[in-house]
Amino acid sequence: MSTTASGVEAAAKPEAPAGLARRIWHNYVLRRVLRSLFVIWVVTTAMFFMLRLLPGNPVDTFIAQQIRGGSTYESAAATAANLFTFDPETPLIQQYFDYLWALLHGDLGNSLDPGTTVMEQIAASLPWTIFSVGYALLIAIGLGLLLGLVMAYRRGGFLDHSISMVGSTLHAIPNYLFAIIVVVFGGVQLGLFNVSETRGTHTAGVEPGFNFTFIADAFYHASIPVTVYVLTTFGTWALVMKASTITTLEEDYVTVARARGLSGRRIGTQYVGRNAVLPMVAQIATQGGFVFGSAIFVELILKYDGVSAELYAAVNDRDYATVQGILLIMTIVIVFANLLAEIVNSMLDPRIRESESGAVG
Amino acid sequence: MPVLSVRDLRIGYRSGGRLVEAVRGVDFDLYPNEALALVGESGSGKSTLGLGLLRLLPRTGQITGGEVRYRAPGGDQVEATDYDVLSLEGTRLRRFRWSEAAMVFQGAMNAFNPVLRIGEQFADTMRAHAPEGRLGREDIRERAGDCLRSVRLEPGQVLGSYPHELSGGMRQRALIALAMVLEPRVLILDEPTTALDLLTQRAIVDMLQELRAERGFAMIFISHDLALASELADRVATMYAGRIIESGTADDLFREPRHPYTAGLIGAVPTVHGGALEPVSIPGAPPDLARLPAGCSFASRCSYAVDECRTTDPGLLMVTDRPAGETSHEAACLRWEAVRMPAMALQDEEAGK
Numbered sequence: 172m173s174t175t176a177s178g179v180e181a182a183a184k185p186e187a188p189a190g191l192a193r194r195i196w197h198n199y200v201l202r203r204v205l206r207s208l209f210v211i212w213v214v215t216t217a218m219f220f221m222l223r224l225l226p227g228n229p230v231d232t233f234i235a236q237q238i239r240g241g242s243t244y245e246s247a248a249a250t251a252a253n254l255f256t257f258d259p260e261t262p263l264i265q266q267y268f269d270y271l272w273a274l275l276h277g278d279l280g281n282s283l284d285p286g287t288t289v290m291e292q293i294a295a296s297l298p299w300t301i302f303s304v305g306y307a308l309l310i311a312i313g314l315g316l317l318l319g320l321v322m323a324y325r326r327g328g329f330l331d332h333s334i335s336m337v338g339s340t341l342h343a344i345p346n347y348l349f350a351i352i353v354v355v356f357g358g359v360q361l362g363l364f365n366v367s368e369t370r371g372t373h374t375a376g377v378e379p380g381f382n383f384t385f386i387a388d389a390f391y392h393a394s395i396p397v398t399v400y401v402l403t404t405f406g407t408w409a410l411v412m413k414a415s416t417i418t419t420l421e422e423d424y425v426t427v428a429r430a431r432g433l434s435g436r437r438i439g440t441q442y443v444g445r446n447a448v449l450p451m452v453a454q455i456a457t458q459g460g461f462v463f464g465s466a467i468f469v470e471l472i473l474k475y476d477g478v479s480a481e482l483y484a485a486v487n488d489r490d491y492a493t494v495q496g497i498l499l500i501m502t503i504v505i506v507f508a509n510l511l512a513e514i515v516n517s518m519l520d521p522r523i524r525e526s527e528s529g530a531v532g
Numbered sequence: 533m534p535v536l537s538v539r540d541l542r543i544g545y546r547s548g549g550r551l552v553e554a555v556r557g558v559d560f561d562l563y564p565n566e567a568l569a570l571v572g573e574s575g576s577g578k579s580t581l582g583l584g585l586l587r588l589l590p591r592t593g594q595i596t597g598g599e600v601r602y603r604a605p606g607g608d609q610v611e612a613t614d615y616d617v618l619s620l621e622g623t624r625l626r627r628f629r630w631s632e633a634a635m636v637f638q639g640a641m642n643a644f645n646p647v648l649r650i651g652e653q654f655a656d657t658m659r660a661h662a663p664e665g666r667l668g669r670e671d672i673r674e675r676a677g678d679c680l681r682s683v684r685l686e687p688g689q690v691l692g693s694y695p696h697e698l699s700g701g702m703r704q705r706a707l708i709a710l711a712m713v714l715e716p717r718v719l720i721l722d723e724p725t726t727a728l729d730l731l732t733q734r735a736i737v738d739m740l741q742e743l744r745a746e747r748g749f750a751m752i753f754i755s756h757d758l759a760l761a762s763e764l765a766d767r768v769a770t771m772y773a774g775r776i777i778e779s780g781t782a783d784d785l786f787r788e789p790r791h792p793y794t795a796g797l798i799g800a801v802p803t804v805h806g807g808a809l810e811p812v813s814i815p816g817a818p819p820d821l822a823r824l825p826a827g828c829s830f831a832s833r834c835s836y837a838v839d840e841c842r843t844t845d846p847g848l849l850m851v852t853d854r855p856a857g858e859t860s861h862e863a864a865c866l867r868w869e870a871v872r873m874p875a876m877a878l879q880d881e882e883a884g885k
């Protein structure tokens with residue numbers, strides 16, 4: 172590739188920035204973090220330019236609306252600038268950097284609601300969605316993995332058949348539809364739970380804080396959406412885990428582990444379970460992101476005031492800054508969920524860490 | 533007294549609602565410190581037999597009959613043991629495995645759990661067999677290190693490694709070391725060197741010889757390489773279509789095979805011919821186990837076969853004057869007296885011309 176002379180020259184130089192950059196590149200976790208940040212940057216940039224440049228973009232539409240409503244272009248543009256936190260006079264590229272700079276400071280602009288920032292609105296609503304979806308995913312995945320493992324061990328048995336049937340039926344129903352079914356049949360017709368009582372994220376009078384009453388109340392209110400998420404997803408986890416476990420059970424090292432006289436529990440967890448989960452981690456991340464995205468409909472139907480209520484209101488009010496902010500934050504949450512999955516994967520599987528760090532030697 | 537006595541062992545695989553026997557009534561005795569080689573073509577049931585001895589058959593496999601008697605003499609502290617492995621269940625079976633009889637698997641490049649360090653896999657094996665599961669870290673390191681050194685591996689390096697960080701040969705050595713860590717009295721090796729290059733193969737075979745001399749365990753060495761087997765083993769048993777059709781000392785079998793199949797296998801050992809390796813193979817293919825012919829199952833491929841062979845299955849016949857036991861020689865062939873090595877047969881032919 173390079174001539175001997177330059178090669179010697181390069182080697183003679185101390186291992187300055189290039190060496191450090193290479194080390195970072197070869198660190199599995201750092202590399203993933205950098206990639207995630209890159210994805211977020213791309214999404215941010217795309218959203219920014221879509222909002223300003225595309226024909227029929229919200230800014231132009233807003234100004235046109237205002238003009239139709241009787242205001243002059245100048246005043247309409249001024250309102251728009253205020254709303255979208257940008258000045259039409261400054262060059263686009265400058266606006267872009269201003270936007271990024273503000274973003275880095277957690278400033279997503281102002282909401283249409285007078286006196287509130289987008290960030291405040293998101294901070295009030297998003298944690299509820301993350302709480303309910305995250306809690307549901309934990310239960311669904313835990314339950315699914317465990318059931319899948321048992322189904323694989325006792326395949327052809329009663330448990331295997333019944334969970335396969337129930338799981339695939341529930342999986343076929345979209346979760347918002349299932350939410351309607353739960354409310355109409357479970358809540359209203361059968362009276363299994365009190366529809367009006369569980370509305371919202373917590374009871375009005377209860378003071379948010381780290382105390383038992385509030386936490387118990389929060390779990391109580393989240394129980395219906397959580398049930399919906401769990402019931403619509405655990406079957407899929409179980410079926411995928413079952414398939415993965417069956418493959419793992421055929422592996423030589425499982426037979427050898429049995430030959431070694433290890434206890435069934437040790438083999439089930441460290442030999443079968445752990446290896447069976449590996450190919451599923453990436454899937455868990457994408458499916459988890461999907462549940463998070465589709466939570467919007469479920470929350471609306473169940474009147475759970477998570478980020479979806481906020482998003483829904485913002486779309487209705489054409490509160491673009493808020494819509495943009497929420498989409499951006501949701502993207503970030505999903506990207507970080509994926510990042511987390513990859514890190515977990517590398518912790519579970521030593522081969523992943525090495526294959527990347529040792530690839531170029 | 534044999535450490536392992538196998539009597540009329542039968543093992544079948546379920547397929548399409550039928551049970552096809554892959555091991556059809558095997559008898560043999562394995563004496564302490566003895567090396568027994570099991571040889572035979574692919575599909576003759578060697579691995580099935582090995583797995584059956586440890587009760588490790590896959591889900592479709594099933595032991596349908598027989599007895600596997602395991603005996604260990606008592607000492608000052610321990611009682612003498614004498615039980616049928618096929619009757620063991622639960623914890624007793626779990627403890628029999630590896631601490632009494634360990635096995636190195638065929639093509640087991642994948643024998644170690646990829647997500648655990650080698651050291652952890654030594655530790656969990658030893659803990660699984662320690663009374664009440666308790667064993668000090670130092671104890672584990674010391675005993676594991678001891679075994680690794682005896683297969684010429686560096687414990688400091690290997691114990692902290694993940695399986696994929698070791699070469700195939702190193703992994704196989706590590707597995708052999710792991711097999712010895714509980715000092716089993718029986719070690720089953722199912723083609724332990726097939727996946728390795730010739731040099732590594734040789735090194736491992738030499739090492740096995742040394743280990744056996746040093747540690748004194750009985751060994752069942754499964755191979756389709758008769759030359760390798762006769763070099764390593766005291767006794768050799770030839771398997772064909774799920775049965776042992778000849779057994780005797782390595783010398784007897786290699787010099788004076790009394791079953792045409794064994795003679796054919798010796799002929800099939802690659803010989804240097806015109807600079808190239810050229811195996812002289814046995815014509816025909818092994819019979820379908822689901823549709824075995826009456827009489828001798830080798831008859832259709834046998835040049836010695838007479839009409840009687842196609843109707844009578846002779847069973848193992850004593851072909852030597854020596855008494856039954858470690859030095860007996862048996863062959864399941866009606867025409868054993870006529871059997872000649874291929875090379876000898878050729879000479880006879882030429883002499884007759």
Ligand SMILES: Nc1ncnc2c1ncn2[C@@H]1O[C@H](COP(=O)(O)OP(=O)(O)OP(=O)(O)O)[C@@H](O)[C@H]1O
Pocket residue numbers: 545546547554572573574575576577578579580581590592593638756821
């Ligand atoms: N899991 C299984 N299910 C069904 N049949 C099997 C299974 N394993 C082996 N068999 C059958 O049992 C017979 C003996 O197989 P086995 O693996 O014991 O032979 P082998 O002598 O070890 O051969 P090789 O030299 O190729 O290892 C073969 O006919 C094979 O098709």
Ligand SMILES: [Mg+2]
Pocket residue numbers: 578579580638722
């Ligand atoms: Mg085999």
